[in-house]
Amino acid sequence: MRDCRPILLLEDDTVDAMTVKRALKELHVLNPLVRVANGEEALVYLKDESKEKPCVILLDLNMPKMNGIEFLKIAKADEKLKRIPAIVLTTSKDDQDRFKSFQLSIAGFVVKPVDYIKFVEAMRIVNMYWTLSELPNSGQESTNEKLQAHITGGR
Amino acid sequence: MSLLKPILLVEDDFVDASTAKQAIHDLKVRNPVIHKTDGEEALEYLRDPNNDKPAVILLDLNMPRISGIELLQIIKSDTELQQIPVVALTVSKYEQDKLDTFDFGVAGYIIKAVDYDAFLRAMDIIIQYWAWNGLVEKERETDNARL
Numbered sequence: 001m002r003d004c005r006p007i008l009l010l011e012d013d014t015v016d017a018m019t020v021k022r023a024l025k026e027l028h029v030l031n032p033l034v035r036v037a038n039g040e041e042a043l044v045y046l047k048d049e050s051k052e053k054p055c056v057i058l059l060d061l062n063m064p065k066m067n068g069i070e071f072l073k074i075a076k077a078d079e080k081l082k083r084i085p086a087i088v089l090t091t092s093k094d095d096q097d098r099f100k101s102f103q104l105s106i107a108g109f110v111v112k113p114v115d116y117i118k119f120v121e122a123m124r125i126v127n128m129y130w131t132l133s134e135l136p137n138s139g140q141e142s143t144n145e146k147l148q149a150h151i152t153g154g155r
Numbered sequence: 156m157s158l159l160k161p162i163l164l165v166e167d168d169f170v171d172a173s174t175a176k177q178a179i180h181d182l183k184v185r186n187p188v189i190h191k192t193d194g195e196e197a198l199e200y201l202r203d204p205n206n207d208k209p210a211v212i213l214l215d216l217n218m219p220r221i222s223g224i225e226l227l228q229i230i231k232s233d234t235e236l237q238q239i240p241v242v243a244l245t246v247s248k249y250e251q252d253k254l255d256t257f258d259f260g261v262a263g264y265i266i267k268a269v270d271y272d273a274f275l276r277a278m279d280i281i282i283q284y285w286a287w288n289g290l291v292e293k294e295r296e297t298d299n300a301r302l
Binding site: 076079082083084085098099102103105106107108109110111122125126128129132133134135136137 | 231234237238239240250253254257258260261262263264265266277280281283284287288289
């Protein structure tokens with residue numbers, strides 16, 4: 001990835017999470033991988049000020065408690081979280097899932113190949129793209145936030 | 156084979172637009188490219204029900220009339236258009252532009268390389284990424300071998 005902030009992975013399946021970890025290691029991606037098992041845990045992590053915000057979020061869609069779409073609805077409506085690019089990594093080829101995810105401003109929807117070699121290739125391209133692309137610095141204020149601060153008279 | 160949706164290129168600079176089109180051509184992308192020279196023209200195209208909605212939009216940020224960021228904001232708040240991924244292709248290294256575009260839901264922010272080889276390499280990564288997203292298609296090797 002372009003910078004060394006952590007990658008947040010939302011994946012309930014331990015084996016799938018290990019496959020992602022292994023692929024990233026094989027590709028020499030140095031960003032720490034923080035794995036959570038569902039959307040609820042991801043929000044707890046993201047809202048914890050003591051934790052570094054991730055440079056990107058990789059998420060599965062089918063998860064218990066809070067699934068990927070429910071998570072995106074909340075994260076993409078949150079001023080502090082919406083700018084973090086979220087990439088869906090899923091086995092779902094469902095057009096509805098794809099459409100709903102893109103409506104929620106995801107930055108990618110990659111269908112996971114079953115074959116490990118092909119999966120590493122997919123992750124290689126994802127990593128290259130997010131190394132090429134600039135990433136937003138989550139610590140800074142956007143024009144919107146500056147405007148809000150100005151209107152409310154704060155700062 | 157399914158019908159391929161176009162790639163919409165929104166770019167006011169004639170030379171930059173030609174370079175982008177050349178790169179997409181050189182990379183053997185099968186999707187047609189539609190070029191609009193400013194935000195208003197792009198919106199007109201996007202809102203015309205007779206036109207195919209693009210697979211992906213490549214958007215310059217510095218344009219007259221409606222700027223790239225304004226266009227992005229309009230697209231992402233329009234329920235008919237918001238599902239289309241928008242990639243910023245720009246010379247702007249301004250931190251505020253990065254923050255604002257990501258806040259409005261951009262799906263990539265790529266700084267345009269000046270020399271063509273570097274630009275082509277960047278475009279290759281963009282095309283491969285959106286191919287993995289199932290939105291862009293390149294000619295297969297076997298198609299070339301037959302020629």
